[in-house]
Amino acid sequence: MLNEKIKKLKISSTLALVVKAKELKDQGKRVISLSVGEPDFPTPEYIKEAGIKAIRGNKTKYTMASGIKELREALIKVYEREQGYRFNLNEIMIHPGSKFSIFLIANVLLSEKDRVLIPKPYWVSYPEIVKFTGATPVFIDSWNGKNFYYKFEDYLPEIKKGIKLFILSSPSNPTGIIMKEEELEKLLKAAIEYDFYLLVDECYRRIIYDNSEYPSPLKIFPEAKDRVLISGSFSKTFAMTGWRVGFTFGPEEIINYMKILQSHSTSNPATPSQYAALVALTDEKDEIEKMVREYERRRDLAYSLLKKIPKIKITKPEGAFYLFPYVKDAIKGKFKNTYEFSEHLIEKFHVVVVPGEAFGTEGFIRISYAASEEDIREGISKIAEAING
Ligand SMILES: Cc1ncc(COP(=O)(O)O)c(C=O)c1O
Numbered sequence: 591m592l593n594e595k596i597k598k599l600k601i602s603s604t605l606a607l608v609v610k611a612k613e614l615k616d617q618g619k620r621v622i623s624l625s626v627g628e629p630d631f632p633t634p635e636y637i638k639e640a641g642i643k644a645i646r647g648n649k650t651k652y653t654m655a656s657g658i659k660e661l662r663e664a665l666i667k668v669y670e671r672e673q674g675y676r677f678n679l680n681e682i683m684i685h686p687g688s689k690f691s692i693f694l695i696a697n698v699l700l701s702e703k704d705r706v707l708i709p710k711p712y713w714v715s716y717p718e719i720v721k722f723t724g725a726t727p728v729f730i731d732s733w734n735g736k737n738f739y740y741k742f743e744d745y746l747p748e749i750k751k752g753i754k755l756f757i758l759s760s761p762s763n764p765t766g767i768i769m770k771e772e773e774l775e776k777l778l779k780a781a782i783e784y785d786f787y788l789l790v791d792e793c794y795r796r797i798i799y800d801n802s803e804y805p806s807p808l809k810i811f812p813e814a815k816d817r818v819l820i821s822g823s824f825s826k827t828f829a830m831t832g833w834r835v836g837f838t839f840g841p842e843e844i845i846n847y848m849k850i851l852q853s854h855s856t857s858n859p860a861t862p863s864q865y866a867a868l869v870a871l872t873d874e875k876d877e878i879e880k881m882v883r884e885y886e887r888r889r890d891l892a893y894s895l896l897k898k899i900p901k902i903k904i905t906k907p908e909g910a911f912y913l914f915p916y917v918k919d920a921i922k923g924k925f926k927n928t929y930e931f932s933e934h935l936i937e938k939f940h941v942v943v944v945p946g947e948a949f950g951t952e953g954f955i956r957i958s959y960a961a962s963e964e965d966i967r968e969g970i971s972k973i974a975e976a977i978n979g
Pocket residue numbers: 627686687688689690713759762763791793822823824825831835836
């Protein structure tokens with residue numbers, strides 16, 4: 591007999607679409623992929639060089655399970671400079687990717703009786719990670735019929751019923767929305783009043799547009815320090831998805847248990863990757879900012895093209911590299927749901943997007959603009975054709 595908890599996990603609902611796209615590619619067809627969740631840029635040269643240098647310099651042995659001290663120190667400095675709060679060395683650890691940060695946080699905090707509040711649309715892994723701990727995910731919609739927003743008052747009734755953890759993705763995957771400072775402040779105050787933890791998944795924090803200020807939880811309300819866990823990543827900012835480096839800032843007691851669990855599971859993140867991440871951070875080059883400005887240019891392009899399609903409602907993203915238009919009215923009478931529409935887009939037009947169902951919200955599609963301008967133009971024109979045709 592298998593473990594009961596593992597049987598609750600679902601394989602990604604988009605897998606069948608990925609398989610279809612691959613079949614078409616294997617047949618030599620040009621497939622336009624607007625579904626990827628990673629930068630289309632290669633890892634910058636100076637970071638690659640640092641990785642090679644680390645290997646040549648024999649930085650190839652185990653490190654402390656919590657990661658090398660130099661990288662933790664560098665992250666503390668950057669966080670203090672950019673977000674106005676100074677953590678100490680026992681309040682940070684490095685992981686093989688930030689997905690593992692979220693996995694460890696959930697497993698250290700949650701037991702079977704616990705409820706976890708997750709705004710919808712959510713990043714695909716949150717509910718599955720929570721279910722694996724035996725706890726129960728509770729969802730609240732952040733779509734108000736016109737656009738996306740995070741509004742504290744909407745979460746309050748569920749918070750009052752008792753939650754152990756609130757998971758916030760900001761800037762959000764899939765909507766690109768950043769929680770506003772006033773709402774975040776209310777949430778932080780509530781974390782103390784109603785005794786829950788707030789996990790802020792900041793993996794897109796550096797990819798933000800329109801000169802927006804990212805509201806830093808602990809600058810806004812440092813009193814909530816014992817209630818806040820911050821999960822960060824090198825994957826998106828530095829185009830380092832395959833190197834697997836992420837990190838957590840949080841209360842020392844929780845970090846300690848996370849270290850124990852990491853030491854008994856993955857051990858340290860790959861050593862050369864940690865040294866490459868250290869250089870990525872301490873010797874940051876212009877090209878990091880240039881990638882962000884390029885995403886911003888593509889966001890403007892994709893947003894303006896989508897806005898021209900009748901009956902589509904769309905919120906302008908403030909960060910990350912996704913658009914999440916509401917297409918339900920536009921496809922009404924032609925397709926049963928957005929999964930069927932996405933299937934049709936692949937089969938007839940060879941365009942791959944992710945249906946809203948994957949994020950808990952039917953009626954939407956996620957379009958990634960971590961793609962070339964040509965693909966964005968052609969892909970969106972085919973989406974329009976599929977809707978109008
Ligand atoms: C919202 C969000 N959180 C976390 C991750 C995990 O990133 P990584 O494990 O590569 O650091 C991703 C990756 O797609 C993401 O979109």
